[in-house]
Amino acid sequence: MPKNAEAVYYSDYLKLDRLLDAQQPHSTKYGAEAHDEMLFIIVHQVYELWFKQVLHELRAIHQDFSKPQLDDKALYLVAHRLRRVLTIQDLMNDQVAVIETMTPQEFLEFRDYLVPASGFQSIQFKELEIRLGLTRATRIAFDQQSFYNRLNDEDRNYLEQLEEQPTLFDRVDAWLARMPLLEFKQFKFWDMYQQAVNDALDHDETIIRENAVDAQQLETELAGIQTNRDNFAALFDAERYQSLREGGAVKLSQRAMLSALFITQYREEPAFNLAWQVITSLAEMDEKLTIWRYKHAMMVQRMLGTKIGTGGSSGHDYLRRTTEQNRVFKDFFAMSTYLLPKSALPALPAEVRDALGFSLEITHRSV
Amino acid sequence: MPKNAEAVYYSDYLKLDRLLDAQQPHSTKYGAEAHDEMLFIIVHQVYELWFKQVLHELRAIHQDFSKPQLDDKALYLVAHRLRRVLTIQDLMNDQVAVIETMTPQEFLEFRDYLVPASGFQSIQFKELEIRLGLTRATRIAFDQQSFYNRLNDEDRNYLEQLEEQPTLFDRVDAWLARMPLLEFKQFKFWDMYQQAVNDALDHDETIIRENAVDAQQLETELAGIQTNRDNFAALFDAERYQSLREGGAVKLSQRAMLSALFITQYREEPAFNLAWQVITSLAEMDEKLTIWRYKHAMMVQRMLGTKIGTGGSSGHDYLRRTTEQNRVFKDFFAMSTYLLPKSALPALPAEVRDALGFSLEITHRSV
Amino acid sequence: MPKNAEAVYYSDYLKLDRLLDAQQPHSTKYGAEAHDEMLFIIVHQVYELWFKQVLHELRAIHQDFSKPQLDDKALYLVAHRLRRVLTIQDLMNDQVAVIETMTPQEFLEFRDYLVPASGFQSIQFKELEIRLGLTRATRIAFDQQSFYNRLNDEDRNYLEQLEEQPTLFDRVDAWLARMPLLEFKQFKFWDMYQQAVNDALDHDETIIRENAVDAQQLETELAGIQTNRDNFAALFDAERYQSLREGGAVKLSQRAMLSALFITQYREEPAFNLAWQVITSLAEMDEKLTIWRYKHAMMVQRMLGTKIGTGGSSGHDYLRRTTEQNRVFKDFFAMSTYLLPKSALPALPAEVRDALGFSLEITHRSV
Amino acid sequence: MPKNAEAVYYSDYLKLDRLLDAQQPHSTKYGAEAHDEMLFIIVHQVYELWFKQVLHELRAIHQDFSKPQLDDKALYLVAHRLRRVLTIQDLMNDQVAVIETMTPQEFLEFRDYLVPASGFQSIQFKELEIRLGLTRATRIAFDQQSFYNRLNDEDRNYLEQLEEQPTLFDRVDAWLARMPLLEFKQFKFWDMYQQAVNDALDHDETIIRENAVDAQQLETELAGIQTNRDNFAALFDAERYQSLREGGAVKLSQRAMLSALFITQYREEPAFNLAWQVITSLAEMDEKLTIWRYKHAMMVQRMLGTKIGTGGSSGHDYLRRTTEQNRVFKDFFAMSTYLLPKSALPALPAEVRDALGFSLEITHRSV
Structure with a gap:
């Protein structure tokens, strides 16, 4: 008191x-x-x-x-x-x-x-x-x-x-956009990622073709896959991304979206x-x-x-x-559209992992 | 055991x-x-x-x-x-x-x-x-x-x-429809009820006209009132009710709907x-x-x-x-569209109330 | 408005x-x-x-x-x-x-x-x-x-x-106590009930004796049964009930307790x-x-x-x-101590049931 | 698939x-x-x-x-x-x-x-x-x-x-006990901490003396403070801690308890x-x-x-x-007995903080 x-x-x-x-x-x-x-x-x-x-x-x-x-x-x-x-x-x-x-x-x-x-x-x-x-x-x-x-x-x-x-959304977008997650030297993360997502979408397309119960469903779902492909391609193309955003399909800026995807992954x-x-x-x-x-x-x-x-x-x-x-x-809610299973995920190079990680037990040993 | x-x-x-x-x-x-x-x-x-x-x-x-x-x-x-x-x-x-x-x-x-x-x-x-x-x-x-x-x-x-x-819905409908709630001799319940609901809808219309913030809202809401009037009127007209039902606006049969309304009230x-x-x-x-x-x-x-x-x-x-x-x-969920406040509700005649009610304390005195 | x-x-x-x-x-x-x-x-x-x-x-x-x-x-x-x-x-x-x-x-x-x-x-x-x-x-x-x-x-x-x-507890006790549930003419409900509960307690005692895992547990649980027998007997003996109440074992008055038991049953x-x-x-x-x-x-x-x-x-x-x-x-919470399964419950005489019951469907037919 | x-x-x-x-x-x-x-x-x-x-x-x-x-x-x-x-x-x-x-x-x-x-x-x-x-x-x-x-x-x-x-409790205790949290060179954390907790207990004692509503309450609560003092002192005395533990007052080993306290703090x-x-x-x-x-x-x-x-x-x-x-x-549940408000907490030396911390934004700049 x-x-x-x-x-x-x-x-x-x-x-x-x-x-x-x-x-x-x-x-x-x-x-x-x-x-x-x-x-x-x-x-x-x-x-x-x-x-x-x-x-x-x-x-x-x-x-x-x-x-x-x-x-x-x-x-x-x-x-x-x-x-x-x-x-x-x-x-x-x-x-x-x-x-x-x-x-x-x-x-x-x-x-x-x-x-x-x-x-x-x-x-x-x-x-x-x-x-x-x-x-x-x-x-x-x-x-x-x-x-x-x-x-x-x-x-x-x-x-x-x-x-x-500026709203909280604006601020969160800016915070994500300024993260330097996309600029690892000599680590072509997004190239690998694009390839992995495309493989996954090919895989989904196969599943659809093999399991569709009628022609109408097949058509609808193939159209869905194509939309996913287009949206995903747009993530890496500033111009196409901008038009997605103007159409209301996405709200985050391109850099913020990629950072959020990286963090989630x-x-x-x-x-x-x-x-x-x-x-x-x-x-x-x-x-x-x-x-x-x-x-x-x-x-x-x-x-x-x-x-x-x-x-x-x-x-x-x-x-x-x-x-x-x-x-x-x-x-953020729909982020899983582009998520990969851990097994399909490009491995982070050791230097990147080291920069990100630390171990409670190891760190302290060194103090 | x-x-x-x-x-x-x-x-x-x-x-x-x-x-x-x-x-x-x-x-x-x-x-x-x-x-x-x-x-x-x-x-x-x-x-x-x-x-x-x-x-x-x-x-x-x-x-x-x-x-x-x-x-x-x-x-x-x-x-x-x-x-x-x-x-x-x-x-x-x-x-x-x-x-x-x-x-x-x-x-x-x-x-x-x-x-x-x-x-x-x-x-x-x-x-x-x-x-x-x-x-x-x-x-x-x-x-x-x-x-x-x-x-x-x-x-x-x-x-x-x-x-x-027959589904549970069918059975519940039949149960409600066979209740003799609508046939009280000399008790013109539904006449009184119709009058009371119409008064309530008139009242709502007045509120709308006095509080509408623009012409478009006014029009939309007056149309809503009119739909309610039509639907309510249809409750008592077998032919119009049937066409409501065929249009999907209601699911219950006419008699079941009236019983449910009576019970809720x-x-x-x-x-x-x-x-x-x-x-x-x-x-x-x-x-x-x-x-x-x-x-x-x-x-x-x-x-x-x-x-x-x-x-x-x-x-x-x-x-x-x-x-x-x-x-x-x-x-059942939308039943309140036609509900009246207790104060506006027609009083049940004594003989009807007696047939419905009993008192835990009084009943037993008489055993 | x-x-x-x-x-x-x-x-x-x-x-x-x-x-x-x-x-x-x-x-x-x-x-x-x-x-x-x-x-x-x-x-x-x-x-x-x-x-x-x-x-x-x-x-x-x-x-x-x-x-x-x-x-x-x-x-x-x-x-x-x-x-x-x-x-x-x-x-x-x-x-x-x-x-x-x-x-x-x-x-x-x-x-x-x-x-x-x-x-x-x-x-x-x-x-x-x-x-x-x-x-x-x-x-x-x-x-x-x-x-x-x-x-x-x-x-x-x-x-x-x-x-x-007077507290809510007092008022609820008085409400239960004044219910005429205990005075059905020629219907010896509580006599039958006492017999049925005693049978149930005998039954529990048999289960205990057959399933006790050691002597100490047997003793403890038989003592529990005896307490239940004593408490239950006290329900019908004003003097013994009063001493239970003074000891804090029960809070309700005797009449209220019996009414609550009847209602629950x-x-x-x-x-x-x-x-x-x-x-x-x-x-x-x-x-x-x-x-x-x-x-x-x-x-x-x-x-x-x-x-x-x-x-x-x-x-x-x-x-x-x-x-x-x-x-x-x-x-109220412990009421189930003396509850009987429906199969063991004395049947209410027809005149009592009639006084208690009514049918939504039948009642109205008669209006 | x-x-x-x-x-x-x-x-x-x-x-x-x-x-x-x-x-x-x-x-x-x-x-x-x-x-x-x-x-x-x-x-x-x-x-x-x-x-x-x-x-x-x-x-x-x-x-x-x-x-x-x-x-x-x-x-x-x-x-x-x-x-x-x-x-x-x-x-x-x-x-x-x-x-x-x-x-x-x-x-x-x-x-x-x-x-x-x-x-x-x-x-x-x-x-x-x-x-x-x-x-x-x-x-x-x-x-x-x-x-x-x-x-x-x-x-x-x-x-x-x-x-x-070995139970999960045993394993968690061992994990905490092996953390090197207690051996910061030249950082007399626990000395400072003991002083700060003692000040807080003195403070509580003052509150008790000033607000006790009667003599009995005062005695009870001062006894409580004394127990806290004894328990806290025992945290740093292996022998006394061991006797606390044997008496069932604590379950964790001494080192695990101190690590858990440090982590919570x-x-x-x-x-x-x-x-x-x-x-x-x-x-x-x-x-x-x-x-x-x-x-x-x-x-x-x-x-x-x-x-x-x-x-x-x-x-x-x-x-x-x-x-x-x-x-x-x-x-873990009772850990707050010895918690200090942030304002009373000894500051961690910069070298310790650096070893513990990292910044999402800064770290990556350096990759």
Whole structure:
């Protein structure tokens, strides 16, 4: 206990007077309190508290990635904090079960008193999306129009100013792009890699031809292989890569994509392990957000059927449409398209391995 | 212990010699065992054991619903067993996290040895789908073609014969349709109900007009209201209802739909509580199956990217497409479209309430 | 939307200005903010919000049970709300994983600034315990002394006044005790039941004698059987029951215990199903609270080892000791001691069954 | 697909004929099948499959730790596989909810047919315990006697032979003990550390004296501090440490304990991160096993009350007693007793930090 510190009391520390006075059901304005409005308020407030915590972590991570260089201890912290975010996301996803204990009829008892408030007005959630990298340009069309038009001026300005900043996606892309993974002297890694991937795709094509159950399936799947071949070839051709990117097939820059592929492929090397944890966690964050949106869409459908939400729109359809499109780190998620089994992987030269590796036991012997 | 019974030994009872000898990795045929193939096998075997248990419950439930009449104790058992199925589904959904501990590269070490085996060949899962009511006619087009063409004759025959039987959906529909809920003498419930729903839809329309943020949204949402009006009106018009049903907008028969609506609306009445639990559980079963398919689709994408699965098809796309369409009990799920708040609900006449209710405390006083 | 209502804005409705301003880390008073203090605050605030919601439900349930009679619709609501409490408890138990993402060292960065605040000062949690029935008399010795001595006057007075009120346990006991389940004319249920239980205990004794692996085990287990015989005999002897109760072996009154046993035994009868759900849920609430205390004890041990908590006591030991003793509804939990298999159960006379049962299908035919 | 490979069929690969034929309810021998016996069998079979998988991982980990040296890539795999084990344990813990859907009465319908089989006869679970380090000497007294006496000769021999082998605990202890962490030349780490811990304990003593609520609490807590002082002093005194160890207060050898403390304290250093993940995961494995035993004890109590289990013993009491004592890696769990906040930690000399660290970005620049 620091000298001269005052004794701390639990409820003062947690500001419980403020916190526990912030539940003001509107149903009481129009008659008896609807018993379940308390649940509705508290469930949303808990989400907002978790959003605040997730933003607290994301801002710190964002800041670390914004430095000219990210040293190994900083990377450890980034990985640690991303795991925390994932743990909170699991809890948020399970929390849908709590609101589902309210029946549609119980909701109808007070729903009308909330018009036109809407979860789409959660500034923290929007900040979370924008900060990750879901900026105006990348949103689905409906959302580009309507993302802002239910907000008051202060909130809209705050978010629009945020849209001007580099996102976490931008920073992660830059971090990957500046890694010198692609310039090993005399180590023609990518030549070997291209050959190995092509062999694997030839192999897949053989499997398809031998196992297709009808002509239509054969055609569809051969077309899929060809797309893979084209995309993979484009990884090494700046111009073709750029056109893939403009078409929305990939989001990362070319150099960042290659670094991410290298890291994923050699994640067991100590030097890459933390970086791999980070890109994996970013992909999982996307995945868990997607599941959250999906569960929310189903909950809204169960609650309202095809009725309109309090904000005057059919939230269910919106949520469903955004489920898939709103992935920021989808390139990490789909990385395995080009992964090779370890047995097919070009061996790293000894000098490269030495530069990457170290042994806990050996290192210390030498101190 | 029954007389003359032999002493039972744990491993004999559970047939552990058979069970624990059923993991035969194929990688050992071609070289060293791929460490992670064991996980792959066991995860799928655990799923198959749970499928067996779920089918054990569903068959019993199916049989109960196939009787001419379902008494109250049978209905209690149906509700109890459906809750068990839901609990198992939660576990199956969480189990995806276990297979996700295998990295794509670890999978690539043995994936080629499994061609063209595929999860689509799980007969138990297909039986589960068919038994619930996902018959050939209701599958998505791709599935109608390919559902059977990877199976051996025995498996195909088994399933095709199953497709001839009335499904659980059919039985549940018949059970609801034969309930005499719609024929209360001198109680014009549905007249009152129609008026109340129309008032509610008028009310929604007002909200939309007052809160629409632009003309396009207004138009879309008014069209939604009109669809609801049309669908609701069709509930009471046999001909229009039939055309809704043929168009796929609803699955239940008209009488079953009205009974389900009545039960949902008055679920607090003791007489309806178990029936409401049953239809809610059926909707949740669908929902949890959907989440299982969705998580599986994402896991497959993470594992293979856009590569083809061992069965020679892009399982990811298939799973994603079926996620939404394959709901059997979607009418229960969307029931809240026509729900009224308790305050707007027509009061049941005393004689009807008396017929439905009983009081634990009062009843016994009279014994 | 009610006429003349003002448009509602999400952040106003949820009082987000207050809610999101209630996180004031103390580390900033003494230097740079400890990054993880935010997590510590928010995790505790979320718990307090859930406590508020649980109390909201428990107070309503408590009030229902305090009425002279609990009708069937009220009982439905009680069961419904208890399920909600259980769902929230599951989430609170899983939430321990979030605080576990903070390492002990991260906690040490700000722990000293919180002295002597302590989770034992959570008035809402103490209200929850007292309201359930964990009053001063039933707490473990350590707790009787220290329960109040860290509180300020206002908080202490509030809780002491609450200790004067009948608890939920008291009300549930009275509800069970006044059920007329024990007075069926000419139906000597309990005579038959006693005989059936004695047969079952004889049977268990035979199993023990035939399967004991050594003399010591035999002795221990036969003593266990004798205790069961004595306890069971005491159920029907007011004086002996009273002495069991004074010794702490049972908590329920004699009549309440017998009603609970009857309900559990015949829970499939429609008339008892809701009552059975209620007593099962109360037992589960205890169980989940126990797991919460247990997980908390382990988390505190991991965080502090055997160091003292911020409140100046070794919270870990305390929590561990209370894990077992603090069960309020333990009699419901142990009910299966005296349960019979359905095959051994005395059949209810037709007149009793008729009074209890009703059939959804039959009932309505008669309307 | 390898050349000449035969096409693989899903049900052949998974040996479904064997797997799905291994459920043979005993109730059918004595009358109609008890519906719920299937659940009972399948739940236990699923546990056995997961045990097989956990053993598959533990054996591989055990083997790695048995090598003279564990290089960094092997350590990565150990950490990866331990995480998988933890994920499976989470699922096994949640699986208790499935067996809880069986009511005590449903269990009574077939319980008698299983006598005297018992979960204590699961050889795989016992192997898991022994392999981790829960050997005869460390079991609680009851268990030392009865651990083997329900097994057939083959099973008993298998486990007794296993008890002769070095356990995973032994191997982990040796791995930690041989780390050269304690011999930095001219870096008097442990001198500084002792001083810093003593300061922290003085600090705790002050807090206790200032905040004790009564004399008894003061005495208890000061005694606790003194125990901590003695234990900590013993860490550096081979003779006193040995007597702590013989008394059961610690399990690790002195050198292993100091290495584990060092690693925990400096886990952010890249060189220690994987090692820290490993010791943390081992502690979590213990914790999750403890929760599994605890949930099982509660489930057995709910199912049987104080009745005896099918194996003729009161499983509930046994499980409860073992909950706490059977921790193998408890020293890792309690490590935070001696942890210092980063601010109080002696700085590592530059030469030591350089030996430990590396930077992803810098390293590669130099290739």
